[in-house]
């Protein structure tokens with residue numbers, strides 16, 4: 001384990017940024033934290049987490065896949081991929097680190113998504129343990145320990161210092177890079193802080209929430225439950241929950257007519273939308289109730305069914321704080337899980 | 340604290356259900372943390388007594404729900420309307436969006452709704468309960484032993500600070516005292532934008548709109564946005580897009596949204612309330628309202644049923660916009 005003083009962080013960020021792009025949460029113009037590329041003077045935000053999740057780094061909201069240029073009767077296909085460069089994301093919370101594993105299982109299984117894979121290969125994740133979780137946090141429900149975040153490097157922040165620990169070869173390389181600005185140390189301060197965080201986690205209003213009732217093989221048990229009507233009755237179908245969610249992974253591929261060619265791009269899509277997966281016959285889910293059900297069945301039943309029991313929610317709480325009508329996965333779990 | 344209590348509203352709903360005036364009640368239901376309130380339909384006394392809430396966090400405007408719910412519900416629906424909600428109610432009636440006969444509207448006074456982000460700016464995160472029933476709002480967090488006492492006036496939502504009317508313009512029955520139309524300062528921010536140079540203004544909006552994630556919450560919460568299929572959800576429209584292909588499209592969505600509600604927007608503020616990215620959409624709407632007031636005379640959408648909005652009304656002595664803006668804005 002290594003450490004540095006918080007006062008030395010700006011110098012350390014500058015040092016890192018000199019060899020690869022560094023992204024970290026800073027306070028945006030609306031006062032909310034947002035991931036931004038570090039530049040001289042950029043301050044690491046004190047906020048617990050960003051509104052927009054870090055999934056953008058690997059799975060951006062929109063990206064061009066290829067271009068077609070037409071000239072007369074010929075069509076030229078342009079490869080728009082540029083070689084990804086090394087980068088580091090600093091300040092990722094335990095919940096969001098876990099979300100990358102959930103996305104990996106989708107994008108890195110055969111057929112591998114080369115766009116995603118290339119960014120994943122070039123990215124180093126530096127996580128930071130939580131000390132002041134919000135009432136909307138329920139990472140513990142999914143077995144995530146906010147005080148021991150995963151990632152290539154894990155960090156712990158105390159009043160005056162930041163502690164660094166490498167977990168992977170990429171992480172080792174990163175600690176090598178910052179070695180001149182950090183010093184070797186013991187882990188007593190970190191342990192003390194982990195104990196404090198554990199005590200706080202127990203006090204969270206959602207500390208007792210369990211996901212045991214859900215999981216693979218339970219489609220029949222939950223699909224036709226009458227409670228879906230009540231749960232979904234106020235849903236606007238806006239898709240905010242899916243767009244702020246670090247694990248929502250659905251996308252659409254569309255063509256944008258530029259006038260003299262076509263840009264084929266991919267963009268996030270939402271199962272909450274009426275035109276989601278629309279096919280020649282129309283939409284497979286006709287009502288908002290069905291669309292709403294899909295989002296939660298996917299997270300709590302279908303995804304675990306296909307992924308060794310892993311749920312595709314990490315309890316980050318973003319959908320709890322951002323849904324315009326305050327309907328969310330916690331309310332769904334409590335209603336259907338019999339609490 | 341609200342002047343009419345939760346208990347009074349529950350009793351009212353229960354009696355209207357019991358005497359058969361209505362068959363269901365559109366109300367707010369409590370969540371996990373006292374502030375995360377969800378609109379819900381109640382059909383019996385027990386569920387009303389158990390789940391109905393009315394406090395400083397009942398911001399959701401129910402008028403739009405009437406479009407869908409009046410089609411589904413047998414019998415009449417009881418809806419509680421805050422003053423601002425009544426304007427949306429009238430506007431929807433003007434556009435024939437729901438059947439007035441199927442609704443029993445009860446106007447309720449409103450002391451303003453709280454913005455949870457402002458509460459958190461004072462009390463911090465980790466809220467375990469909020470009591471809005473006292474003189475002050477008592478916010479308990481997991482980090483403090485005693486609740487923090489907050490002045491409700493210091494955490495008012497933007498739209499409530501700039502409330503345009505405490506008067507109800509539609510109801511079957513009114514609870515509590517009627518208020519007045521307010522000479523609010525709601526155009527002050529717009530005037531600041533107008534005073535900017537075009538470049539400054541462009542930068543301002545570029546910065547705000549670049550945060551947009553195109554979740555569509557602003558549109559979906561808007562009582563003026565009631566198209567059965569929005570042009571942005573219609574793959575055949577040619578402009579359907581789930582996220583902007585580029586920064587031009589990003590602005591196009593906002594320009595179309597704002598233009599489409601111009602003259603019909605009552606300035607209820609739902610769009611800005613629901614935006615997860617804190618984009619001040621109300622400033623676009625208010626700019627249109629201000630311009631219309633200046634060009635065609637004062638007009639408040641939803642003030643009455645059946646009024647003709649300036650933009651869909653033609654009279655031979657209408658001003659040309661150029662006459663008004665000449666000399667003020669070189670780019671107008």
Ligand code: SF4
Pocket residue numbers: 234235236237238239240241242272322323324325326327328
């Ligand atoms: S659950 Fe909430 S955020 Fe999600 S689509 Fe429905 S209204 Fe929007």
Ligand code: SF4
Pocket residue numbers: 241244245246247248299312313314315316317318319320329
């Ligand atoms: S469903 Fe909600 S709490 Fe779970 S990961 Fe997604 S945004 Fe976070």
Ligand code: SF4
Pocket residue numbers: 048049093094095096130133134137138139140144145146314315316317
């Ligand atoms: S959900 Fe857990 S890991 Fe995520 S921010 Fe909250 S406490 Fe930290």
Ligand code: SF4
Pocket residue numbers: 550551552553554555556557558613614615616617618620
């Ligand atoms: S609610 Fe906000 S983020 Fe969502 S589409 Fe509207 S402006 Fe964009």
